[in-house]
Every structure is written in structure tokens, then in C-alpha cells.
Amino acid sequence: xxxxxxxxxxxxxxxxxxxxxxxxxxxxxxxxxxxxxxxxxxxxxxxxxxxxxxxxxxxxxxxxxxxxxxxxxxxxxxxxxxxxxxxxxxxxxxxxxxxxxxxxxxxxxxxxxxxxxxxxxxxxxxxxxxxxxxxxxxxxxxxxxxxxxxxxxxxxxxxxxxxxxxxxxxxxxxxxxxxxxxxxxxxxxxxx
Amino acid sequence: xxxxxxxxxxxxxxxxxxxxxxxxxxxxxxxxxxxxxxxxxxxxxxxxxxxxxxxxxxxxxxxxxxxxxxxxxxxxxxxxxxxxxxxxxxxxxxxxxxxxxxxxxxxxxxxxxxxxxxxxxxxxxxxxxxxxxxxxxxxxxxxxxxxxxxxxxxxxxxxxxxxxxxxxxxxxxxxxxxxxxxxxxxxxxxxx
DNA sequence: ATAAGTATTTGATAAATGTCAAATAAAATG
DNA sequence: CATTTTATTTGACATTTATCAAATACTTAT
Numbered sequence: 529x530x531x532x533x534x535x536x537x538x539x540x541x542x543x544x545x546x547x548x549x550x551x552x553x554x555x556x557x558x559x560x561x562x563x564x565x566x567x568x569x570x571x572x573x574x575x576x577x578x579x580x581x582x583x584x585x586x587x588x589x590x591x592x593x594x595x596x597x598x599x600x601x602x603x604x605x606x607x608x609x610x611x612x613x614x615x616x617x618x619x620x621x622x623x624x625x626x627x628x629x630x631x632x633x634x635x636x637x638x639x640x641x642x643x644x645x646x647x648x649x650x651x652x653x654x655x656x657x658x659x660x661x662x663x664x665x666x667x668x669x670x671x672x673x674x675x676x677x678x679x680x681x682x683x684x685x686x687x688x689x690x691x692x693x694x695x696x697x698x699x700x701x702x703x704x705x706x707x708x709x710x711x712x713x714x715x716x717x718x719x720x
Numbered sequence: 721x722x723x724x725x726x727x728x729x730x731x732x733x734x735x736x737x738x739x740x741x742x743x744x745x746x747x748x749x750x751x752x753x754x755x756x757x758x759x760x761x762x763x764x765x766x767x768x769x770x771x772x773x774x775x776x777x778x779x780x781x782x783x784x785x786x787x788x789x790x791x792x793x794x795x796x797x798x799x800x801x802x803x804x805x806x807x808x809x810x811x812x813x814x815x816x817x818x819x820x821x822x823x824x825x826x827x828x829x830x831x832x833x834x835x836x837x838x839x840x841x842x843x844x845x846x847x848x849x850x851x852x853x854x855x856x857x858x859x860x861x862x863x864x865x866x867x868x869x870x871x872x873x874x875x876x877x878x879x880x881x882x883x884x885x886x887x888x889x890x891x892x893x894x895x896x897x898x899x900x901x902x903x904x905x906x907x908x909x910x911x912x
Numbered sequence: 913a914t915a916a917g918t919a920t921t922t923g924a925t926a927a928a929t930g931t932c933a934a935a936t937a938a939a940a941t942g
Numbered sequence: 943c944a945t946t947t948t949a950t951t952t953g954a955c956a957t958t959t960a961t962c963a964a965a966t967a968c969t970t971a972t
Binding site for chain 4: 678679680708709711712715
């Protein structure tokens, strides 16, 4: 039916193996979506009723602060789930944008359809729980980076633990993600 | 059976209403625990197999960094769930301590018992999912504070959004939570 | 390949935060 | 209540990071 589902199904099975019946039930609700570079998966102010699994490409999540500076909050690559958490969970207007940084292919599932699947299949609800737990752990890790490291140490953290960030994401976006200014990031890169 | 369960049950029902059967099933697995000030609910290095609901009192979560400074990562008061997320979710050694800041009463449930309840009752699994989602949203909020605000703005955020933190938590603990030094926090308080 | 636009680097300086030491204030203990 | 311990504030100074401006490097589109 839908091509390129292998990665998607593998991603799911690795978080929580599902029965063939559950898989069968999910498939009709999936759709592939393609975004050109700079297109938006999610728009600030809109209710985000879609959860994306990234097949290929790369996205950033960001919002505009009081000074209309862009603050980048999250980056996602192949085989990651991209979602405006607050908006998707609570079905309220999104505080953030999610934008393709490269041409990007995703598989989407609608909030309403996912709720139906949660109702119908306990094991899909479990998958949801485990996914939320994993996401939470990742968030805590980044929080501790911001809480404890200097500008230089933050950059070194990326080098060691998120090398793909440095390869694929412009520095101007990485800076606000790291909570520092572009010029500082540039200088810190020069050192050592 | 167990006194002081009202708050606990109310907390649960407000996240996700449970049937009487589920409630009945949970009760036998709950136990009340009391901690004197400075006692530990969770110890760094141990596998944390207990999830605490705080009935009264207040706790901090922290770890020791390379310089043996204490980094405070989380504070919890009445009607909050206190848990070393990474350790509890994955049943690996905890990266953090959780310590009572005041004499504290909690209701605990064991990891193994909770898994049984998850298996048995879909709606309890849903409760778990929703709780993880809520926790995640809170974590993201704090992350953005650390990413975007100056020392003074961080303190003002606490004043406005977490006044109980300032009332009940010593500044020396709040400082590392805010990612700044004690002296800076003290100075920033004086201004304005 | 060239021009226009965008991204990154560099320099000079200002502002914010950290460090170390000491003073004061507050809390805990006998 | 007096004493000891712990927490917070203050001061002088060092270091880090931000700001503003400009130069250079890199991309993109023609």
C-alpha cells in the first residue's frame, strides 16, 4: 500500500512490539506527506492534529520570542517523531512552528485516529506511553546541558553526542538551541 | 484501609477518571512512607523501583557533577509525583538523588506492581501515558526558561509562576536549578 | 560563471555572570 | 537563651558572553 513503511514499523517494534492485528489497524490511518525545504509541518497558533514520523530529511521546531528572535527548541532527523507536544497532546494552538530544513518526507497520523487506536488496542496505548517516556528522558538530558554547561561545553556536547546536528543544521539555528548567541558559538568553535 | 488517600485518588481522577474496578485493583499495592527532613527517597546509583506521590512535605532531586557540586534538577510538593524518571522507566541505576527538604509523607507504588496494573487495566496504562505527557510538557517549559532567560528573568519567572519554590526552597538549591550561581541569584533578588 | 543573498567569522567594547573572601543574618542545637 | 552551624548577602575583581559593526565565506539562482 504505502511505500517506505519499513522504517516506520521497525521504529515502532523497537519501542514496543505490536501484534499483526494492531499493525493492520494502524496502516489505513497512515499517510505520506512531502515537504520542500522551508515548508511548515506545524504552524504557531494552529492546533496541530498531526504527528509526523520522519522518513527522510530534517526539521526544526522553533518559536518567536518577544523580540521576534527565533528560538529553536528541537531538531529531528530520519526515524524520529516530530510533534508539537503541547498542541498535539492537549489539542490547543501550537506555541511552536515545525519547519523542514531539507526536503522532508514524513508519515503522518491524525490525532483523532490515534485516539481511536488507543481506545481499540491496549498495546498501542502502551506504545504511546513508552514513546512519551522516551521523549521525556531526552528532554531532561537537554535541560541538564543548558543548566550546567558553558557555551564551549555545550558545543562539545553536540560534537560528541549529536554530531549530525553540526553536520546538517546551520549554526544560526544551533545557537539559540544551545541558549547562546551565534557569535559566541562561532568563537567557541574556533577554540581548541 | 490507608488513610489520606483522598488526595491521591483525586489526583488520579483529574488526569484520567478510573473505574471502581481499577481503583480497587490499585489500592492493595499502595503503601504510605514517611521521610524525615534530609532522608532519601531515591539514591544515586541505586535502581529506583518506587514511584512516590507526595501527600505532604517537599523534595528535591539532584545529582553531583564532576566538581562535586550539587545540581538540583527538580522540586516537588504536595500532590506531585516524585520519581527518578530514567531509573524508574528503564530500571537502571539512578543518576539522581531524591531527598526530603521537609518531613514528607508519600504514597508509593512499586515498579513491578505498576507494570502488573498496566497489563491488567488498559485505563491505568492510559493514566500512565497521560502522566508522562504532562511531565514532558512541564520539562519543556523549564528547558525553555533555561534556554532563553537571563538570571534576573529566571528569578522573576519563579516569582510569577512558582512562588512556592521561593517560599519553601533554600536559595542555594534554587540557584543550580536556575543554572546560575548562588551569589548571582542573591544579587538579582536585590534588584528591581 | 556571476551576482545577490545568506551564513559565518572577526574585532572592539559593553554587560552579565562567576569567583573568592568576608560579613551579616537566620536557623538549629543543647 | 547562648552558641554553633548554615544560609544569604556584599564587595572587589576576573571571566564569560552579548552587542554592534564590518569583513569574509558560502549558497543559490540566474
